[in-house]
Amino acid sequence: MGTGNHPQVRRLVISGYYGFRNSGDEAVLRSILLALEEQGTAQEIKIQPIVLSADPASTSSVYGVESVRRMHPADLWNAIKGSDGLISGGGSLLQDATGTKTIPYYTGVMKLAQLLGKPTFVYAQGIGPVNRRWMDPMIKGVMRKSAYVSVRDAESAALLARIGVQADKIDIVPDPVMGLPLPAGTLASAAGQADSQPPLVGVSLRHWRSDGADMARAAEALIALSNRMPVRLRFLPFHTPSDAQTSEQVMERLRGRLGNGSTAELAAPGDDPQQMLLEVSRCDALLGMRLHALIYAAGQMVPMLGLSYDPKIDHFLNRLGLKAIGSTEQLDPEAFAEAASLLLADKAGWQAKHGPAIDLLRQQSQEPAQQIVGYLRHTLSR
Incomplete structure (x- = not known):
């Protein structure tokens, strides 16, 4: 284990709908990064994120993290191969309401990590709707092989259970944005x-x-x-x-x-x-x-x-x-x-x-980061 000023370093790829100028999804990313940093400090591990983004330059600039092109095969391969694991989430990634490409993409990224021998973690995702039954096996396969699975509501957990993911494997947690703080040095005020x-x-x-x-x-x-x-x-x-x-x-x-x-x-x-x-x-x-x-x-x-x-x-x-x-x-x-x-x-x-x-x-929103950092601390340091 790392001690003093030299904690162990773990590189985590983060996959989600990032770099599209959607405030909600960017808030998810900010919340995940802050929670991983907080839990890493508490457990003496330094987490180095690599974010898959539609706009890596902007993501790196805004969050001060490494970022690579989410749709570029070589970038995906190199980022995941050089990592200690992959986080998928949060947000509504595994749904087909927005088209038929979303679920194959996100499960494909998870499958690649699993084929490369990297642990995968599902971070407070909202699952569904999934109207095309042929997509169920894609979701079931990567979920059952994930080291940790958390969803943001009971309905998402029920959907996963219906397609064959073990119910006792699924944590129900809040959306990570529940833990997002205001910008440093600012206070809310009743403006009206x-x-x-x-x-x-x-x-x-x-x-x-x-x-x-x-x-x-x-x-x-x-x-x-x-x-x-x-x-x-x-x-x-x-x-x-x-x-x-x-x-x-x-x-x-x-x-x-x-x-x-x-x-x-x-x-x-x-x-x-x-x-x-x-x-x-x-x-x-x-x-x-x-x-x-x-x-x-x-x-x-x-x-x-x-x-x-x-x-x-x-x-x-x-x-x-x-x-x-x-x-x-x-x-x-x-x-x-x-x-x-x-x-x-x-x-x-x-x-x-x-x-x-x-x-x-708010209190429960830290649970996924705590579990993921704990897994890396106990498993990868053996």
């Missing part, structure tokens, strides 16, 4: 009510329905809220440029229709997930369609209303004892306005009710 301005309502929307009916309903809901009370709507683009474009389209629907002197503005997109976390922390409430917008809000104790477009939204809300206010198929403007008004009127009550569940998720 604390300075006598109207309450600040964060809005995280994404393009989903091709006919735009879901965004039209979201606009009507926000207008209904503004007719009940003055609010400042701050749109938060989690995936650029698409979310910024969607937000601008919804803001155009709001133009001239907001009541009580309410306003709407667009936050400047940024590549640093902790800066977006800071944006969310300053909200008095949040309407979230992006999963990680809701996770950011939970982590910062910001009352939230979820708009569901995917089961993962419902799964996360369920862990907090919440249900979505609507979906991409239906959203009642007056029901939303009523619920949002109640949250803004009693933020402390919401925090008291849901705080214990949120605190537990």
